[in-house]
Amino acid sequence: MNDRNLRDKHYRPSFSLQLMQALHLDHLLLVGIGMLIIIGLVVLYSAGDQSMALLNRQLTRISLALVIMLIIAQIPSSTLRSWSPWIYSAGVVLLVLVLVMGDVGKGAQRWLDLGFVRFQPSEMMKLVTPMMIAWYFADKPLPPSSRTLLIAASLILVPTLLIARQPDLGTALLIFAAGFFVIFLGGMSWRLMIGLTVLGASMLPVLWHFMHDYQRTRVLTLLDPQRDPLGAGYHIIQSQIAIGSGGVYGRGWLNGSQSHLNFLPEQSTDFIFAVFAEEFGLIGGLILLSIYGFIIIRGLIIAVQGQDTYARLLGGSLSLTFFVYLFVNVGMVSGILPVVGVPLPLISYGGTSMVTLMAAFGMLMSINSHRRLWSK
Amino acid sequence: MSRHAVLKNHTYEALLFKRRALVAAIFCVLLLMVLITRLLYLQFFEFSHFASLSENNRVRLTAVPPTRGLIYDRNGVVLAENRPSYQLELIPEQVEDMPQTLQELGKIISLDEDTLKRFDKLLKRSRKFEAVPLRTKLSEQEVAKLAVNRHRFPGVDVNARLGRYYPLGKRMAHVIGYVGRIDEDELKRVDQANYKGTTHIGKTGLERYYEGQLHGMVGYKNIEVNVQGRELRVLDKIPPVPGNNLWLTLDVRLQAVAEDALSDYTGSVVVMRPSTGEVLAMSSMPSFDPNLFVHGISYKDYKRLRDSPDRPLFNRAIMGQYPPGSTVKPFVALGGLESHSIGYHEKINCTGYYLLPNEERKYRDWKKTGHGHIDMSASIAQSCDVYYYELAYRMGINRIYSFLHQFGFGEKTGIDLLGERSGLLPSRDWKKRVKRRVWYPGETLITGIGQGYMLATPLQLASATSIMAMRGKVMQPHLLAKIDEPGREELVSINWAAKEKIKLQRPSNWQRAINGMISVMHGSRGTARSSAAGLKFKMAGKTGTAQVFGIAQDAEYDEKTIARKLRDHALFIAFAPQDKPEIAVAVIAENGGHGSGVAAPIARKIIDEWLRIKNQGHEK
Numbered sequence: 001m002n003d004r005n006l007r008d009k010h011y012r013p014s015f016s017l018q019l020m021q022a023l024h025l026d027h028l029l030l031v032g033i034g035m036l037i038i039i040g041l042v043v044l045y046s047a048g049d050q051s052m053a054l055l056n057r058q059l060t061r062i063s064l065a066l067v068i069m070l071i072i073a074q075i076p077s078s079t080l081r082s083w084s085p086w087i088y089s090a091g092v093v094l095l096v097l098v099l100v101m102g103d104v105g106k107g108a109q110r111w112l113d114l115g116f117v118r119f120q121p122s123e124m125m126k127l128v129t130p131m132m133i134a135w136y137f138a139d140k141p142l143p144p145s146s147r148t149l150l151i152a153a154s155l156i157l158v159p160t161l162l163i164a165r166q167p168d169l170g171t172a173l174l175i176f177a178a179g180f181f182v183i184f185l186g187g188m189s190w191r192l193m194i195g196l197t198v199l200g201a202s203m204l205p206v207l208w209h210f211m212h213d214y215q216r217t218r219v220l221t222l223l224d225p226q227r228d229p230l231g232a233g234y235h236i237i238q239s240q241i242a243i244g245s246g247g248v249y250g251r252g253w254l255n256g257s258q259s260h261l262n263f264l265p266e267q268s269t270d271f272i273f274a275v276f277a278e279e280f281g282l283i284g285g286l287i288l289l290s291i292y293g294f295i296i297i298r299g300l301i302i303a304v305q306g307q308d309t310y311a312r313l314l315g316g317s318l319s320l321t322f323f324v325y326l327f328v329n330v331g332m333v334s335g336i337l338p339v340v341g342v343p344l345p346l347i348s349y350g351g352t353s354m355v356t357l358m359a360a361f362g363m364l365m366s367i368n369s370h371r372r373l374w375s376k
Numbered sequence: 377m378s379r380h381a382v383l384k385n386h387t388y389e390a391l392l393f394k395r396r397a398l399v400a401a402i403f404c405v406l407l408l409m410v411l412i413t414r415l416l417y418l419q420f421f422e423f424s425h426f427a428s429l430s431e432n433n434r435v436r437l438t439a440v441p442p443t444r445g446l447i448y449d450r451n452g453v454v455l456a457e458n459r460p461s462y463q464l465e466l467i468p469e470q471v472e473d474m475p476q477t478l479q480e481l482g483k484i485i486s487l488d489e490d491t492l493k494r495f496d497k498l499l500k501r502s503r504k505f506e507a508v509p510l511r512t513k514l515s516e517q518e519v520a521k522l523a524v525n526r527h528r529f530p531g532v533d534v535n536a537r538l539g540r541y542y543p544l545g546k547r548m549a550h551v552i553g554y555v556g557r558i559d560e561d562e563l564k565r566v567d568q569a570n571y572k573g574t575t576h577i578g579k580t581g582l583e584r585y586y587e588g589q590l591h592g593m594v595g596y597k598n599i600e601v602n603v604q605g606r607e608l609r610v611l612d613k614i615p616p617v618p619g620n621n622l623w624l625t626l627d628v629r630l631q632a633v634a635e636d637a638l639s640d641y642t643g644s645v646v647v648m649r650p651s652t653g654e655v656l657a658m659s660s661m662p663s664f665d666p667n668l669f670v671h672g673i674s675y676k677d678y679k680r681l682r683d684s685p686d687r688p689l690f691n692r693a694i695m696g697q698y699p700p701g702s703t704v705k706p707f708v709a710l711g712g713l714e715s716h717s718i719g720y721h722e723k724i725n726c727t728g729y730y731l732l733p734n735e736e737r738k739y740r741d742w743k744k745t746g747h748g749h750i751d752m753s754a755s756i757a758q759s760c761d762v763y764y765y766e767l768a769y770r771m772g773i774n775r776i777y778s779f780l781h782q783f784g785f786g787e788k789t790g791i792d793l794l795g796e797r798s799g800l801l802p803s804r805d806w807k808k809r810v811k812r813r814v815w816y817p818g819e820t821l822i823t824g825i826g827q828g829y830m831l832a833t834p835l836q837l838a839s840a841t842s843i844m845a846m847r848g849k850v851m852q853p854h855l856l857a858k859i860d861e862p863g864r865e866e867l868v869s870i871n872w873a874a875k876e877k878i879k880l881q882r883p884s885n886w887q888r889a890i891n892g893m894i895s896v897m898h899g900s901r902g903t904a905r906s907s908a909a910g911l912k913f914k915m916a917g918k919t920g921t922a923q924v925f926g927i928a929q930d931a932e933y934d935e936k937t938i939a940r941k942l943r944d945h946a947l948f949i950a951f952a953p954q955d956k957p958e959i960a961v962a963v964i965a966e967n968g969g970h971g972s973g974v975a976a977p978i979a980r981k982i983i984d985e986w987l988r989i990k991n992q993g994h995e996k
Contacts, residue, residue, distance in 0.1 A: 053500045142389045185400070187392045214564055244418040244426025258430055282419040286412065293408055300397050309384075312393045316400070323404045327411065334414045 040347035065358035072362025084135035094121035143187030250281030439573035442592030445619030470531025553581020554666035592619035621860035625654035650842035653851030701920035704826035711779035756892025768824025837962035845957035917950030948975030
């Protein structure tokens with residue numbers, strides 16, 4: 001629609017639109033992101049027991065993340081493309097380093113201490129893996145040949161397995177999904193996909209065998225939360241009570257008793273959706289999910305309009321990964337998926353995922369705006 | 377033409393992507409529908425159910441952590457207990473002027489920068505009506521001062537919490553270990569439901585090994601809370617079950633000697649009762665104060681302990697691996713008799729060095745002039761090296777390996793502590809696997825005198841000595857004697873199973889090897905005869921010296937001029953009385969020079985103390 005407007009000589013874009021274009025930003029995406037961030041801060045104020053300190057820290061992270069998004073948006077996707085294999089290789093080396101000498105933070109080796117900063121390479125791989133597969137597909141004829149597919153699959157599995165070893169299954173899953181989406185969007189045949197799904201389903205018992213005890217507990221707890229109401233089932237039961245007692249209209253901001261009586265665990269991080277649903281009800285939930293839906297659809301549209309295969313595949317994969325975040329988090333909080341540590345995108349308290357997500361949006365915006373410059 | 381096939385069809389690819397993106401979008405919308413359906417179910421159809429559950433949530437279930445079990449020595453001396461430690465707590469909503477209050481409190485008790493910073497952090501995280509700890513470990517004086525001034529500080533209170541305390545401080549710190557705050561990694565390892573409310577967990581030593589015994593079962597209480605979450609009253613309560621008390625095999629009195637006698641050196645002493653495998657004392661010097669760790673050690677203290685070149689946190693008794701030196705000679709001698717490689721009375725001529733056929737390298741004896749013609753008993757008594765070069769050469773490494781292996785060399789003893797090392801008993805296979813080299817004959821020779829690749833922990837030496845003392849009976853070395861379960865009248869003794877006995881073709885060979893060890897102590901030329909002076913019974917022992925660094929061929933070794941860190945380790949093993957062994961000792965004094973000069977007198981002090989304890993018992 002903008003394109004039509006631009007071609008129209010009588011049309012003069014408003015100042016804000018001109019600014020957006022100058023900064024390589026997409027105003028529709030920005031509106032969606034802005035709404036989520038504002039909702040996030042409002043809920044966080046309530047979830048964090050009205051602590052201004054918590055809010056301030058989150059605001060600092062948001063600002064940092066916005067700056068990173070702005071910077072990345074300035075990089076043309078062709079440049080991102082040429083960097084892809086290098087960043088990917090560096091990322092894999094860092095992952096190996098983490099395994100060899102990483103800091104054990106929170107019970108798993110995820111952090112690399114570079115002296116001046118502690119750094120989580122697995123977070124970076126959420127973006128770099130789809131970049132790499134998109135780069136690899138960019139000059140191959142699509143739909144991919146089976147040889148191409150095989151190489152792409154191993155390019156995905158290397159970081160996935162390295163991270164699964166740390167062990168951080170949540171992140172490994174997200175990275176695998178991000179890589180898989182590129183293959184899917186690249187046109188992998190449906191027959192193969194169905195075949196792999198069946199194979200995957202039949203491998204589930206094997207996976208069970210390799211799972212840690214705490215991971216098994218999480219799955220069992222999902223099937224029957226009452227099994228262990230004070231242990232592993234506690235999170236799920238309390239968060240469902242929170243959501244359910246919110247009702248259609250919610251209990252009102254700052255009035256959620258589940259959240260404020262501290263029945264709800266991790267209420268400002270992974271379980272923040274339960275606080276939101278308790279206080280803003282079904283209506284709030286529908287609005288929130290619509291905003292997410294809007295962002296994802298906008299992302300996919302940007303991807304479809306991408307100037308080349310690389311831009312399209314990367315943009316599409318990033319949008320779909322964003323959806324996976326949302327689905328896994330809300331699914332887990334509302335009790336239809338096992339508890340894995342995936343935050344509610346742009347709303348949960350915490351800096352790492354915020355930065356990664358905003359970097360992804362920076363890429364989407366770059367794909368969107370540099371297309372116009374390139375296609376004259 | 378085939379090259380055209382690999383060319384990209386851009387229009388087609390764009391179309392393909394568009395189709396796939398559409399499918400993905402539809403899929404996303406469908407999954408969003410799933411989420412919405414779920415919300416609909418929870419918030420619309422089941423609303424009243426969850427609303428009432430939420431209402432009932434006014435009753436809060438809180439965990440009451442159990443009291444940790446105590447640890448006693450074999451005579452009931454408390455080694456680890458729980459002491460109330462006083463802590464200063466502030467309830468934010470009752471404090472009128474926080475900065476003012478903190479400033480005034482700082483005039484009464486010491487509040488340093490770190491304390492205030494940590495309090496500030498906690499304050500931001502806590503709720504207004506919950507007590508926030510400001511200072512822990514208040515001294516009695518401070519408690520008194522605060523009590524007097526209490527009226528001036530509304531919302532400030534002193535509360536007693538139980539904290540782990542090790543009354544003997546540095547004594548046997550390595551064995552007992554210590555508890556510390558649970559970290560997330562440990563939370564994953566334990567049953568989380570049972571650790572609700574528990575703040576501390578065993579980090580090292582027995583505190584860690586027997587965490588399951590010591591912890592106990594969590595209790596619960598139902599508390600009614602008001603809308604703000606304030607506690608109104610306790611509705612009902614399931615009391616926690618305290619952890620089991622542990623009674624150890626250690627004897628504090630022997631331990632004291634084992635530590636104090638070694639205090640000039642770094643090193644380790646292990647004392648065992650050969651007939652049962654009970655460890656009576658296990659020291660590793662230098663030691664540390666475990667109480668530092670309980671409430672979180674300061675970075676300065678930790679750095680000091682961690683960076684000290686003497687490595688006080690390292691439990692040498694089970695982790696320290698030393699070349700056993702000449703202490704292996706009685707074992708090798710016994711192996712020689714059993715494999716018929718040498719006769720008991722057969723004499724070997726020691727000229728001060730040994731030559732392998734077709735080799736120029738001289739394998740030296742510690743005595744430059746040599747021991748002359750020497751038989752087995754004398755070879756042990758005088759610790760002749762050449763005798764064992766010849767014997768090792770005759771036996772070969774395979775036979776040495778399989779014979780010594782039976783005494784537990786090169787294998788963990790399986791004592792009830794974590795982190796035990798296995799030492800090293802070299803073999804051809806081992807060298808091929810690890811060093812990727814073939815075995816050289818010269819390496820067999822030096823294995824025969826306990827040098828070269830061979831390594832043993834002090835515990836392994838004590839255990840092997842016990843096996844020798846018991847003439848082949850192999851007991852499991854252990855530290856836990858009895859468990860005191862709450863609610864049970866009598867203590868439960870732990871039954872530590874014996875291991876497979878070493879069977880000799882000629883059982884009389886045991887006494888022959890032991891005779892050598894007796895003449896070390898009582899023979900006119902025994903290397904440790906001064907340490908057996910005045911004993912009313914006979915003991916058996918063997919000195920040893922472990923080289924810390926190699927000396928070049930023909931080079932002189934002068935103890936006095938060599939820096940202490942490079943000096944040889946002094947070793948000594950012994951048991952007593954030789955005919956009815958009741959005590960076995962292994963001593964390692966790092967950089968102590970010769971076994972006879974430093975290590976043997978330490979063992980003697982322990983045996984004297986054991987005698988004193990024994991006689992005391994008879995008098996009673």
